[in-house]
Amino acid sequence: MDVTSxxxxxxxxxxxxxxxxxxFRLTWEGWAAGVLDRLSGxxxxxARRLGNAIGFDSDQGFSPDSPVIAGTAEEVTECLVPHLPDLSARDIRSLLDAEAxxxxxxxxTDLPALLADLDARGLALGVMTNDSESVARAHLAAVGIADRFRLVIGADSGFGAKPDPEPLLAFAxxxxxxxxxxxxxxxxxxxLSAARAAGMRAAAVLTGIATHSELAPLAEVVLPDIGGLPGWLAATRCPFAGS
Structure with a gap:
């Protein structure tokens, strides 16, 4: 998608x-191996069957279609339930949330510096994740950036999950x-599909599993990571809040 004036x-x-x-890989691949080992006793x-159920291999990592990548905790739980007959879906979900x-x-990237930069520009910042809201808040607090976000919305916050645009619209x-x-x-x-459906602008980054070619048709720009946002915004002469 070309950026136009x-x-x-x-x-x-x-x-x-x-x-x-x-x-994504640095955060979740080692974690997944440990969780599957504990779930399997x-x-x-x-453990291998559980990994197959959620698209994860301890040697290869996550497959591009793994529900862990863009799905919700409920979807991951549903994949595991048939393989863990001694645990209820509620038990599995509670365990996954606690482990996550x-x-x-x-x-x-250097998140405190980046978010301070964006906040200083008068931009309202938020997070919308298909993870649980409580898990998201725990992760943001763990790296000292929880207070930078006006809203944190999870798939269980009452607005649905991506690619549905409703949680994005709830933020707006x-x-x-x-x-x-x-x-x-x-x-x-x-x-990015949720952004389009919500009528929002979209930027993509390559710190997940998806490739440049997969993301480029859906975004104005594909950056190596979010550390490139200020430079891209400046290069496009994008007006900021209050300008």
């Missing part, structure tokens, strides 16, 4: 979490910004 300015930026604020054959909240998110409404003046930043087609 008639695009609206930006008053707010809505970030995806995993693969955008945090490097050390049974390597069961305790994960060590790996920032995709919550911060009082027209959707056309919100930039959605994400690493998956779910993020």
């Amino acid at each position: 008639d695009l609206p300015g930006i008053d707010a930026i809505l970030f995806d979490k995993d693969g955008t604020l945090f490097d 050390g049974d390597t054959a069961l 909240a305790a994960a060590h998110p790996v920032p995709a 409404n919550g911060v009082g910004v027209a959707p056309a003046r919100v930039l959605m930043v994400g690493d998956s087609s779910h993020d």
